[in-house]
Amino acid sequence: MSRLEIRKLRKSFEGTDVIKGIDLVVEDREFCVFLGPSGCGKSTTLRLIAGLEEADEGQILLDKDDITDRAVDKRDLAMVFQSYALYPHMTVRENMSFALKLAGAKPLAIDEKVAKAAKILALEPYLDRKPSALSGGQRQRVAIGRAITREPRVFLFDEPLSNLDAALRAQTRLEIARLHQELNATMIYVTHDQVEAMTLADKIAIFSEGRIEQIGSPLELYRRPVNKFVAGFLGMPQ
Numbered sequence: 001m002s003r004l005e006i007r008k009l010r011k012s013f014e015g016t017d018v019i020k021g022i023d024l025v026v027e028d029r030e031f032c033v034f035l036g037p038s039g040c041g042k043s044t045t046l047r048l049i050a051g052l053e054e055a056d057e058g059q060i061l062l063d064k065d066d067i068t069d070r071a072v073d074k075r076d077l078a079m080v081f082q083s084y085a086l087y088p089h090m091t092v093r094e095n096m097s098f099a100l101k102l103a104g105a106k107p108l109a110i111d112e113k114v115a116k117a118a119k120i121l122a123l124e125p126y127l128d129r130k131p132s133a134l135s136g137g138q139r140q141r142v143a144i145g146r147a148i149t150r151e152p153r154v155f156l157f158d159e160p161l162s163n164l165d166a167a168l169r170a171q172t173r174l175e176i177a178r179l180h181q182e183l184n185a186t187m188i189y190v191t192h193d194q195v196e197a198m199t200l201a202d203k204i205a206i207f208s209e210g211r212i213e214q215i216g217s218p219l220e221l222y223r224r225p226v227n228k229f230v231a232g233f234l235g236m237p238q
């Protein structure tokens with residue numbers, strides 16, 4: 001089980017409120033998209049969940065565990081960044097093994113997990129290359145592979161397609177949808193792109209200025225947007 005619950009989450013930077021009280025439940029195996037314009041607090045919310053930022057108020061629960069104050073590496077979550085964040089001096093295999101090694105996993109178990117992730121992502125031919133010898137799409141697949149090897153309870157994606165060209169973006173989007181099916185995992189996916197949100201999500205949380213305006217399935221949002229902001233942002237007639 002990997003159900004994530006956020007209660008009354010708040011965060012300010014230098015006296016400016018950025019996250020203004022967010023409540024949200026992401027059910028086990030659900031694909032939840034945070035959708036909203038730039039600067040509305042999507043990444044900050046994801047970083048709070050990941051433990052990369054500290055909440056001022058509120059709680060983050062993973063199943064029955066309160067992980068609000070837990071260290072990043074003890075949360076059992078894996079984040080995939082827009083910038084890939086690969087180690088340039090390490091090979092693909094080393095990039096995908098690193099966190100497992102740090103966590104003290106046995107070499108045999110590490111090899112097995114890396115092989116499995118490489119197979120899922122068609123990265124087998126590239127395992128001994130450095131990131132600099134890969135295309136942008138391949139680098140992003142390595143970043144996703146690194147998350148997979150850790151077998152996290154929840155995957156967190158922050159605009160993972162935004163550095164890819166249009167063709168690769170469409171292809172990688174399909175790959176992420178397939179991964180969600182194949183891994184049967186809980187996923188949270190941040191984007192400002194309505195098409196990505198509508199095609200990937202079981203549930204969309206529409207963000208605006210540090211708050212969630214509406215939560216619902218793509219169909220629910222499409223049929224019954226709660227206000228003009230939601231309707232306008234989804235590109236619907238108002």
Ligand code: ADP
Pocket residue numbers: 013014018036037038039040041042043044045
């Ligand atoms: P989004 O991902 O939706 O584009 P962010 O969560 O990155 O938005 O940012 C929300 C707001 O918080 C922005 O105004 C941003 O400038 C501000 N912000 C984010 N991180 C920091 C930080 N570390 N220090 C100060 N301000 C920040």
Ligand code: MG
Pocket residue numbers: 042043044159
């Ligand atoms: Mg962002």
